[in-house]
Amino acid sequence: MTPEDIDRDAVPARAKLAQALADGGDLTDPAWREAFETVPRHVFVPYFYDHAGNQISRDDPATREQWFTAVHDDRSLVTHRTNGAATSSSSQPSLMAGMLQALNVADGMRALEIGAGTGYNAALFAHRLGDDRVVTIDISPDITGPARVRLAATGRHPLVVTGDGSFGWPERAPYDRIMATCRLDNIPPALITQLTEGGLILAPLGNALARIHRTGTHSAKGQFLPGGAYFMPLRRTAGDGIPSRRPELPAGKGRPSALPAAAIGDNAFRFLASIVEPGLTWQYDLDEDRKITGARVWAGDGSLAQLRPDGTVTETGPRPVWGTLEEAHQIYRDAGQPGADRYRVSIDERGQRVWLDSPDGPSWTLT
Template sequence: MSTETDLDQETAQLRAKLAQSLVEAGDLTDPAWRDAFEQVPRHKYVPYFYDHTGRKITEDDPETREQWLTAVHENRPLVTHRTNGAATSSSSQPSIMATMLEALQVTDGTRVLELGAGTGYNAALLAHRLGDENVVTIDVSPDITGPARERLAATGHHPLVVTGDGSFGWPNKAPYDRIMVTCQLRAVPLALVQQLAEVGFILAPLGNALARIYRTGERTAEGNFLPGGAFFMPLRRGAGDGQPSRRPALPDAAGRPSRLPAAAIANNDFRFLLSIAVPDLTWQYDLDDERTPTGARVWTPDGSLASLKADGTVTETGPRALWTILEAEYDTFLAAGAPGPDRYGVTVAEDAQRVWLDAPDGKGWNLTP
């Protein structure tokens, strides 16, 4: 029978192995952050998670314990909270956590506000590196912040854990040198800009990529997107969030030829553009043996839906011709040379926010909260 000491030794080895894999992949380059990943016990923050079927995988169940122990030390995101059947909180993939922590460009004494406390694991990494007094983390639900606070305390960390709407930040301890958002934003809350130090910046997922956004005035900011994708759950503002998106009824009309091939919807660079230009898309896919899309259904909360079949024809229904909109954005994508996220930037003003391609006065898309 294993003891707590045995578990501590085993998990220390597993953490070192995970950290080494992040180093080898190029996701973890700073020795200080590597030390945090090696020292902070992720398994203490994720005592259970839900698999793709909704089954609870937990340390306490002998049937799932080994699966749990392996998973919490792998480079994978883990769903840790469900609301009305939908995943509403998770422990992020360690590689994207490492990428974001390094992108913060912190030094000793840097003050950080984190939006999206989740399990508390990321706050623990921050507190390990910067000290409890320099870290504030916030989440919308006491069902999330309560356990996060307890786990942090149990592992010797005591950053300020706040329950509230993250879009308002936490002005009581402002200004912050960095504001780190670990949930997807539709637009940048102006309250966050106001809570930045003069030379501070926000690191946040806008659409499906990370943006580093610097304060340029009292309620203005500007920045650029980083290379690669970043897939996070949306910012939750109330306990009612989290209702699964129901697919509208499929159209039964005859299809038309599509200018947007099925393979293009698996292109992460194109999907980033869609996440900005046509937000709130929900997808279902038909996949071949190589897991390449051969068809798809896509819909939006207003009831617009498009269905792409394997023969390359598409049908649309609802208030908007959704696939026609996606085709137009695909034309833009190809005409621009299939740009990745790092060719885009964002401008934040009091009356409008805009993502742009290549230059602030270039092709752009307005963001709506």
């Protein structure tokens, strides 16, 4: 397969992917469908890493066919690793399509993307809105440099900025739409101030997508969309996003856990867990049927809990992480195991809060 073969064969491959996304209900807007059919994902993902950390590349004859199939499939692909840890990726196309459509963009709007990644999403934005109406930002020049080159190779020249996405890019503000393609623990206040009066932010807040409308200079409100959304965290320095080493496991006799192992695999509960205890790192014990029988979970401050297969839990560190999760699970059960779309977000100068069903219901502060 020569470079010419790749470019030729990519045209029907993109059309096939767009049709699959449309058939699955993920790509219903004709303008965004035309963007997916036109923008060549293979240019933005010249290689990726498989689960074992092996590079699958366009330039490697041994893996070229595997690479070509993968970049035209509905798959998320790890594209950047730092010290062995995945720190950037090309998102799953169906998720990208759903997010772009959830923005409800219109001609003439200006958009800011937090998390440039490969540049592919910025290319879709630029195709839809025009180069001069799109800004994309990422923390590392190792990411923004290649993204800028790949965008230019496809004839696209949106503004690509190297910097901390939590500050946005006020030089081009205000924006009608801001979209984060990295997980946030809260909505950076600078992003709200950079919205137009009718503007909105779409961001993975915890493990689900939140669509947030500006209501004032420093205030906003919104709700979560159905389903989950799993993204790498926003990095504020080039070294961020690398998993911390697990602290030493707590020893001694455990206490009975009110949070069963089966609940850990419940995505609806895991969304609430991601709000109550953001940024946790998890490890699991699985049986022969790949059901969770035990787990270890730790926070960045060294708080750690171990759920043992006998249903007991031990904790160590400055905070009772498992106890917090147990309390959240009880609320979750009492509320009938709600999905993400039953939660809302309120933001003002006093802080940020996620609440369930009503402002007077259970709520959690975002920090």
